Amino acid sequence: MGIEENSMRNGRGLSDQWADSVVVRPRTTERHITVHKRLVLGFAISILTLIIVTVIAVLLGIRFEECAGESSSRSANGSATKFNQSRDANFNHKDEDIQPWRQLRLPTSLRPRNYDLKMSVYMDNFTFSGEVNIEFECIKSTKFIVLHADRLAVEKAVVYSDNKKPGVIRIHRQFQYPANQVYVIALHRELKPMRTYKVNISFEAQIENELLGFFRSSYVLHGERRYLAVTQFSPTHARKAFPCFDEPIYKAIFKISLRHESAYLSLSNMPVELSVPDEDGWVTNHFFRTPRMSTYYLAWAVCNFTYKETFTDSGVAIRLYARPNAIERGFGDYALNITKKLLQFYEDYFKVKYSLPKLVVFRDRDSSGQMVSQIVILTLAGRAVPDTAVSSY
Numbered sequence: 094m095g096i097e098e099n100s101m102r103n104g105r106g107l108s109d110q111w112a113d114s115v116v117v118r119p120r121t122t123e124r125h126i127t128v129h130k131r132l133v134l135g136f137a138i139s140i141l142t143l144i145i146v147t148v149i150a151v152l153l154g155i156r157f158e159e160c161a162g163e164s165s166s167r168s169a170n171g172s173a174t175k176f177n178q179s180r181d182a183n184f185n186h187k188d189e190d191i192q193p194w195r196q197l198r199l200p201t202s203l204r205p206r207n208y209d210l211k212m213s214v215y216m217d218n219f220t221f222s223g224e225v226n227i228e229f230e231c232i233k234s235t236k237f238i239v240l241h242a243d244r245l246a247v248e249k250a251v252v253y254s255d256n257k258k259p260g261v262i263r264i265h266r267q268f269q270y271p272a273n274q275v276y277v278i279a280l281h282r283e284l285k286p287m288r289t290y291k292v293n294i295s296f297e298a299q300i301e302n303e304l305l306g307f308f309r310s311s312y313v314l315h316g317e318r319r320y321l322a323v324t325q326f327s328p329t330h331a332r333k334a335f336p337c338f339d340e341p342i343y344k345a346i347f348k349i350s351l352r353h354e355s356a357y358l359s360l361s362n363m364p365v366e367l368s369v370p371d372e373d374g375w376v377t378n379h380f381f382r383t384p385r386m387s388t389y390y391l392a393w394a395v396c397n398f399t400y401k402e403t404f405t406d407s408g409v410a411i412r413l414y415a416r417p418n419a420i421e422r423g424f425g426d427y428a429l430n431i432t433k434k435l436l437q438f439y440e441d442y443f444k445v446k447y448s449l450p451k452l453v454v455f456r457d458r459d460s461s462g463q464m465v466s467q468i469v470i471l472t473l474a475g476r477a478v479p480d481t482a483v484s485s486y
């Protein structure tokens with residue numbers, strides 16, 4: 094009785110009978126035997142139940158498979174969509190492997206190393222034409238060269254091997270895929286890993302009146318409207334100026350040449366290495382090669398600005414370019430002073446000398462007449478140093 098009370102108190106009413114039979118009455122042999130018989134019976138019943146449940150489960154499983162089989166064969170007649178859906182899913186999966194341009198990111202099979210970019214800038218009709226020669230390394234074998242190009246009219250592309258057996262690689266087909274702002278060159282044969290190749294692409298485009306890519310701006314000097322063309326590539330607008338691998342991870346060395354009327358001057362990240370005048374009043378400026386860097390740090394400008402110059406204590410030249418009347422009136426002096434202080438501060442703070450030969454600050458009034466300036470801080474090879482970029486607006 095004590096045990097019963099106990100179990101009631103513990104709220105184990107269900108197990109009371111069991112407790113009764115096993116614990117309270119084990120005294121006589123007769124009872125002992127009865128208990129054993131009951132146990133065996135109970136055991137047998139549970140095993141039987143288990144077997145029945147298993148059989149039912151197996152039968153149900155078979156039925157289920159039959160149903161599925163029926164429905165897929167039924168849909169093969171075209172009345173249901175299940176079969177089509179699964180087939181489409183298979184196709185899409187395959188597409189991602191064989192149509193890399195459909196993906197938002199560039200395929201990782203190629204890595205650019207050097208860009209040689211030659212551009213002619215026509216300020217009279219606001220167009221530019223260019224030829225880019227990209228040297229790239231193959232990481233994973235592929236038949237496709239997928240690179241960014243947006244709003245560019247590609248005229249011609251030539252792919253050639255840069256290895257022991259040089260030669261032009263035949264192009265199967267080439268096309269724009271505007272949805273992902275890429276240009277695709279499909280080749281007849283695969284590019285092989287560990288080898289370098291080159292692609293030459295000629296193209297042309299408009300110098301848009303929009304603050305993205307390679308765009309134009311204007312100002313009035315002596316009652317006359319003057320135009321300039323500058324770049325804004327960050328974060329993803331280099332692809333509007335030339336075909337390139339326009340993701341920050343693809344760091345490369347850039348060599349830029351700008352051809353324009355000699356009434357204009359041109360600026361870029363690096364100083365001019367060679368300036369070649371043409372007979373017809375045009376000039377080609379060849380700039381020094383940049384350090385290895387991402388596309389969005391590139392910058393150039395074709396304008397008729399004048400500049401004011403200062404030097405940091407460590408000897409880096411800082412030039413501030415602005416419209417001639419702004420320079421004359423000293424509008425740029427404050428920006429120049431601040432830039433000098435900032436550059437010196439960063440050199441001191443990071444204990445890293447500014448690694449490039451010059452810093453260009455490029456500034457103009459925005460459309461509301463407000464003077465705005467911007468200094469770009471660049472991380473080169475993991476170190477934070479101010480950029481030579483032509484920072485605009």
Ligand SMILES: *[C@@H]1O[C@H](CO)[C@@H](O)[C@H](O)[C@H]1NC(C)=O
Binds near residue numbers: 170172
């Ligand atoms: C299923 O397709 C077969 C031929 O593939 C055709 O003979 C049969 O009539 C179709 N059944 C139905 C229900 O459409």
Ligand SMILES: *[C@@H]1O[C@H](CO)[C@@H](O)[C@H](O)[C@H]1NC(C)=O
Binds near residue numbers: 171173174177
């Ligand atoms: C399913 O595929 C068949 C043949 O492949 C096609 O005729 C039918 O239109 C497709 N149905 C759907 C819903 O896509």
Ligand SMILES: *[C@@H]1O[C@H](CO)[C@@H](O)[C@H](O)[C@H]1NC(C)=O
Binds near residue numbers: 215217218220
């Ligand atoms: C723009 O002008 C240049 C020469 O000045 C010419 O070669 C080019 O075809 C012109 N572009 C357009 C779109 O008219």
Ligand SMILES: *[C@@H]1O[C@H](CO)[C@@H](O)[C@H](O)[C@H]1NC(C)=O
Binds near residue numbers: 225
């Ligand atoms: C590719 O471009 C480079 C530089 O612009 C040039 O030297 C080379 O001849 C071109 N190659 C072909 C095959 O067009």
Ligand SMILES: *[C@@H]1O[C@H](CO)[C@@H](O)[C@H](O)[C@H]1NC(C)=O
Binds near residue numbers: 319356357397417
């Ligand atoms: C650039 O400025 C110079 C001197 O101020 C002037 O002679 C020349 O015509 C200007 N060029 C253009 C394209 O505005």
Ligand SMILES: *[C@@H]1O[C@H](CO)[C@@H](O)[C@H](O)[C@H]1NC(C)=O
Binds near residue numbers: 426427430
């Ligand atoms: C710029 O700095 C120079 C000397 O460092 C000083 O004479 C001049 O007043 C400063 N100009 C401005 C606008 O701060």
